[in-house]
Amino acid sequence: MNLTLKVWRQNGAEDKGRIVEYKMSDISPDMSFLEMIDVLNEELIEKGDDPIAFDHDCREGICGSCSMYINGEPHGPEDLITTCQLHMRSFKDGDTIYIEPWRAAAFPVIKDLVVDxxxxxxxxxxxxxxxxxxxxxxxxxxxxxxxxxxxxxxxxxxxxxxxxxxxxxxxxxxxxxxxxxxxxxxxxxxxxxxxxxxxxxxxxxxxxxxxxxxxxxxxxxxxxxxxxxxxxxxxxxxxxxxxxxxxxxx
Amino acid sequence: MSNSAGLFSSSLGRKYLMAITGLFLCSFLLIHLIGNVTLFTDPVQFNEYTRFMSSNPLIRVMEIVLVVGFLAHIIDAIMLTKANKTAQPVKYAMDKKKSTWYSRNMGLTGTIILAFLILHLQSFWYGYKFGDVAMTLDSSGTDIKDMYTMVVAAFSQSWYSAIYVVAMILLGTHLNHGFQSAFQSMGLRHKKYTPAIKKAGTAFAVIITLGFISFPIYFYITQL
Missing domain, CATH: 1.10.1060.10 (Alpha-helical ferredoxin)
Known part of the structure; x- marks a missing residue:
């Protein structure tokens, strides 16, 4: 799968933040959404860029860490799952995917997709x-x-x-x-x-x-x-x- | 701060106030609609009804309660909306909501209904009390203000009737969400009764909307 990601990047609480576009190619539909971001982060690290900060822990849907607003919905398009339970087969080849942090005054952004x-x-x-x-x-x-x-x-x-x-x-x-x-x-x-x-x-x-x-x-x-x-x-x-x-x- | 004094300054207290005043205003709408039916039955009956409504002491007291109800509903809404805007200062670049448009836009529909209410009061309440209303005779032959002719004349204007129709449709959407929402806010939710309350709310919204738009539509068409 080839995808265009539009990811919220914000370097700390004081930074204004912006949407940054990333092109992804050869993504397996069997990957979990977080694994796809892991792949992107490895590419970013190899290029010497700052990897995208995101919360994750159990990767089995019980810790509640993986807070991401994916294409306008928390934890993406599927019902009754967390982001770590979301797989790339829920998307189509050529899709554009928006990834944003939770937006709430009570949940200030710490960095990129991580909120407090x-x-x-x-x-x-x-x-x-x-x-x-x-x-x-x-x-x-x-x-x-x-x-x-x-x-x-x-x-x-x-x-x-x-x-x-x-x-x-x-x-x-x-x-x-x-x-x-x-x-x-x-x-x-x-x-x-x-x-x-x-x-x-x-x-x-x-x-x-x-x-x-x-x-x-x-x-x-x-x-x-x-x-x-x-x-x-x-x-x-x-x-x-x-x-x-x-x-x-x- | 004591909890009883803090009740209506808390988020839930404000929701209770919203619910109680909202349901009270629903009862007013129903009574208003029932009274207006005399527009269809008999001009003399309608004129006598408006005289009764503007002179009966009990109704005059209720008028004050009604104004307080409206003000509480509006001021509470402004305070809640302000808090809600502060709670979400940054919007998403991409946002897909699964809820209904009208449930998310109670503030917008409410504001339009308020603008309509001001126009409506200016035309008929102010017009009746302080305006130049022609006189006619009631059923016993004494002078009475001819509210009927005033209403019929107002609805002969296409733009005026159109405003009524649009405002009443928006009121319908406001009621469709608000009626059942009031029960939820008061904590009255039940597997068996809540579906019935939701249906009753929709039925109420439809009756109020169709009922009130029937007057401008009928009088506009019959005067073409």
């Missing part, structure tokens, strides 16, 4: 946990009955890998799908219910403070999420937060 997603960690730090001591004194799992539907919904929410595709595709750069997945994954289970009220208040407050936008219910996040996290979670967060705001004595 510390903001997600900050949201987790204010409530994405349960304060239960699990060191050696865990009780039997069956001691606390959980309705099957709640367990399923909690597990679905828990599949969120924090990749940031929801923020990247949202026209408002809203982090509500991410935050709501973290809130419902814990709020639906008995261990998480204890701190549910505080968690909803703190995580939403932090999310706002970090400069993420508001949800306008367009639903782009749900479509682009590699793990298929549902808008059900945002509704649950909206309920949790409303109830918590009214009940809270703080």
């Amino acid at each position: 997603r510390t903001a997600f960690d900050a949201i987790i730090q204010v409530g994405g946990y349960v304060s239960v001591n699990t060191s050696g004194n865990t009780q039997d799992a069956n001691a606390l009955p959980v309705p099957k539907a709640d367990a399923d919904a909690a597990f679905d929410a828990a599949t969120c890998i924090g990749c940031g595709a929801c923020v990247a595709t949202c026209k408002n750069s809203s982090a509500m799908l991410f935050t709501s997945a973290k809130i419902s994954h814990l709020a639906l289970l008995p261990q998480g219910k204890v701190e549910a009220q505080e968690r909803a208040l703190n995580m939403v407050e932090k999310m706002d403070e970090l400069g993420f936008g508001n949800c306008t219910n367009t639903g782009d996040c749900e479509v682009q999420c590699p793990k298929g996290i549902s808008l059900d979670n945002i509704a649950l967060m909206n309920r949790e937060f409303l109830g918590a705001s009214l009940k809270s004595e703080k």
